[in-house]
Amino acid sequence: MKVIPFFIIFVKKEIMGTENLFIVGYGLSGGFGGIQNYVVIEASSESDAEDQARLMSVEEYESYAGSNGLRDIQDIMDEDEVDEDEAYEIYDQEMDSWLDYEAEPFTKERLDELNEEGYNVENRFTEITDKL
Numbered sequence: 001m002k003v004i005p006f007f008i009i010f011v012k013k014e015i016m017g018t019e020n021l022f023i024v025g026y027g028l029s030g031g032f033g034g035i036q037n038y039v040v041i042e043a044s045s046e047s048d049a050e051d052q053a054r055l056m057s058v059e060e061y062e063s064y065a066g067s068n069g070l071r072d073i074q075d076i077m078d079e080d081e082v083d084e085d086e087a088y089e090i091y092d093q094e095m096d097s098w099l100d101y102e103a104e105p106f107t108k109e110r111l112d113e114l115n116e117e118g119y120n121v122e123n124r125f126t127e128i129t130d131k132l
Contacts, residue, residue, distance in 0.1 A: 017128070018106050018128065018129070018132070020042050020043060020044065021040055021041070021042060021105075021106035021125055021128070021129070022040070022041055022042075022043050022046065022049035022103050022104060022105055022106055023038055023039075023040055023041075023103070023104055023105075023106055023107075023110055023111060023114070024038065024039055024041055024049055024050070024052060024053035024056065024101065024102065024103045024104075025037065025038045025053065025100075025101060025102045025103075025119075026038075026039075026053050026054075026056035026057040026060060026100070026101045027057065027060060027100050027101070028057070028060055028061055028064070028098045028099065028100060029097075029098055029099070029100040030098065031069075032064075032068075032098070034100045035100050035101065035102065035119075036119065036120060037056070037060075037119070037120045037121075037122075038114050038119050038120065038121045038122070039056070039121070039122045039123075039124070040106060040111065040121075040122070040123040040124060040125050040129065041124070042125070043103075046103055046104070046105065049103035049104075050101070050102070050103040052103070053101035053102060053103045054099065054101050056101065057099040057100060057101040058095065058099065061095050061098055061099060065091075065095075070094070070098065071091070071094060072091070073087045073088060073091055074087075076090050076091055076094075106129070108129060108132040111123065111129065
């Protein structure tokens with residue numbers, strides 16, 4: 001097991017700056033209210049940040065699947081009388097219609113705006129962003 005000294009990780013974050021930081025939002029559309037959660041993340045590009053936002057939205061969907069009107073695989077198999085492979089295809093299509101997500105380059109102004117508007121905002125990089 002390779003051990004990386006804490007100070008190396010700390011120094012990397014201290015000199016990193018905001019060029020690789022993005023604000024991503026995720027949630028579910030419709031009656032779920034759309035994007036309700038935002039996270040400051042590190043990503044290699046805006047496309048990468050958007051991919052991460054989509055994954056967060058998928059996790060949100062999966063936490064509700066089987067309830068609240070969102071069908072899970074078993075529901076689809078029972079209600080549509082299809083096999084498991086076809087149920088997964090239907091599940092993916094239904095899920096995609098509910099996902100709501102976005103990504104944008106980090107700005108302190110946007111972060112402050114989201115906080116002022118009362119959104120759930122998780123900032124994992126306060127040691128960098130609080131200095132701006």
